[in-house]
Amino acid sequence: MNPIAALGAAVLGFTHETGRISVFFFQALAFILRLSIPLKQFFKQAEKIGFNSLPIVILTAFFTGGVLTLQSYNGIGSSMLANSQLGRVVTLSMLRELGPVLASLMVAGRVGAAIAAELGTMRVTEQIDALITLATNPIRYLVVPRIVACALMMPLLVTLANVVGIGGGYLVATHIIGMNGTLFLESAFNGVGEPDIVLGLVKAFVFGTIIGLMGTYQGFHTRGGAEGVGRATTVAVVFASVAILVSDYFITALFISAEGSF
Amino acid sequence: MSQPNKIELRRVSKSFGSKTVLESITADIKQGETFTIIGGSGSGKSVLLKCILGLMEPTSGTIRIDGEDTTHLSNKDRMKLMHKFGMLFQFGALFDSMSIWENVAFSLLEQGVKRHEAKDIAISKLALVGLSPDVAKLAPSELSGGMKKRAGLARAICTEPEIMFYDEPTTGLDPITSDVINDLILQLQADLGITSIVITHNMQSAYKISNKITMLYEGRFLETGTPEEIQKSDNPYVAQFINGSARGPIKMAVKQR
Known part of the structure; x- marks a missing residue:
């Protein structure tokens, strides 16, 4: 194939896939906006997605906060400046960036993969067809609860990740670096405002939606037996991760330009 | 046989891209009749079943159920129509996140029937x-293939459908279990007057349960008749298939596509 044709095929493929994902999302959104959400399924998924992700999110956040403190302290160089700025740097980075992004990437790996594998298996073993023959719309029954649970649980997980990450930073600052804890906390709370928290939560909500959408979409459209399920799982995680990182940039850019206009 | 037509197919075609799977299929299936479709792998049997069920939309042609055109229904109307249908999938397609009785009572639970009532009904269907x-509380993975199919059948008949679809109901089962399933299909037809469409390549089963048999080959119905007529068919394709001979006009592709 000549390179121009290959480029064309890639662009067409990408556009086609994006369109299909959008249509799929709007099908689910139609139920969500009408509040037609199977509650029992939603709570089951909320537990799986939210509660069961706690250990991994807490662990990630704790060490992220810790390493961030260590690196920033070394980067700042002067202990005078560190006393007044370290808490602020760590807290802002956690709230605005690392909390939502790292927690979401971990959840994408854990939950996105699980969703794609479960729905993919249901697809290839005809369980999704079986749902339809039992007069149950599989988008409403399978897809909607998962997307809603991801979108609502992610901000909660990120809030916890932020707290744990700042806690980890505090412990490293006071016990490893030997800083005064009060100074660290003072710098942390003085430098942070509501917009920083809002930005983190908006990101968490969007990333959660992305994880749920990619997992359900790939699972729902799985083809080709066990191999297909494996492929769907991989693609769900990769697409979700890439989409999280790309949208992170644009949400941040939008937010900063909006902040500037106040 | 002055029964009304339950299902009417008029020039139903289905193609995927440039590949035609069904070509102008026309058939009438009468109320209470068991209509069996035989044919080799890849002949389009499953696609035809999925078109009638509404899991796929035909490329052209009309499908009427109880005289009503159901070819292009909205999602909502489609779901309403599904209440008339029951389907037994090839491998049961039981939901593995639920116990057997929850599988069987799925529709009832979705309609808001109380759990203990639904469980009693499920056990009676089992x-x-x-x-x-005892099987009711087990998980689907704990059941053998034959038991899964029976549980799948119980789930399909739980809401008392008017039309049953069977996708290879006896494939992969031992001869005795196969005959148990055959008897169940006959019993459902006799007791509940259900109209059935069966896909199979088990000829013994086809002769036993069918009122009419048709052979699908390369997307067309080659011949339709009673089991006796099919057995005596002088169509070389049909004769080769029902006798299971490698020699004849049907050449099995070694490689697909």
């Missing part, structure tokens, strides 16, 4: 297909 109440 008894109908010869499964004991």
Whole structure:
């Protein structure tokens, strides 16, 4: 194939896939906006997605906060400046960036993969067809609860990740670096405002939606037996991760330009 | 046989891209009749079944159920129509996140029937297909292939459908279990007057349960008739298929596509 044709095929493929994902999302959104959400399924998924992700999110956040403190302290160089700025740097980075992004990437790996594998298996073993023959719309029954649970649980997980990450930073600052804890906390709370928290939560909500959408979409459209399920799982995680990182940039850019206009 | 037509197919075609799977299929299936479709792998049997069920939309042609055109229904109307249908999938397609009785009572639970009532109904349906109440609380993965199919059948008949679809109901089962399933299909037809469409390549089963048999080959119906007529068919394709001979006009592709 000549390179121009290959480029064309890639662009067409990408556009086609994006369109299909959008249509799929709007099908689910139609139920969500009408509040037609199977509650029992939603709570089951909320537990799986939210509660069961706690250990991994807490662990990630704790060490992220810790390493961030260590690196920033070394980067700042002067202990005078560190006393007044370290808490602020760590807290802002956690709230605005690392909390939502790292927690979401971990959840994408854990939950996105699980969703794609479960729905993919249901697809290839005809369980999704079986749902339809039992007069149950599989988008409403399978897809909607998962997307809603991801979108609502992610901000909660990120809030916890932020707290744990700042806690980890505090412990490293006071016990490893030997800083005064009060100074660290003072710098942390003085430098942070509501917009920083809002930005983190908006990101968490969007990333959660992305994880749920990619997992359900790939699972729902799985083809080709066990191999297909494996492929769907991989693609769900990769697409979700890439989409999280790309949208992170644009949400941040939008937010900063909006902040500037106040 | 002055029964009304339950299902009417008029020039139903289905193609995927440039590949034509069904070509102008026309058939009438009468109320209470068991209509069996035989044919080799890849002949389009499953696609035809999925078109009638509404899991796929035909490329052209019309499908009428109880005289009503159901070819292009909205999602909502489609779901309403599904209440008339029951389907037994090839491998049961039981939901593995639920116990057997929750599978059987799925529709009832979705309609808001109380759990203990739904469970009682599920157990009575399981008894109908010869499964004991002990099976009710097991997970699908704990069942053998034949038991899964029976549980799948119990789930399909739980809401008392008017039309049953069977996708290879006896494939992969031992001869005795196969005959148990055959008897169940006959019993459902006799007791509940259900109209059935069966896909199979088990000829013994086809002769036993069918009122009419048709052979699908390369997307067309080659011949349709009663089991006796099909057995005596002088169509070389049909004769080769029902006798299971490698020699004849049908050449099996070694490689697909």
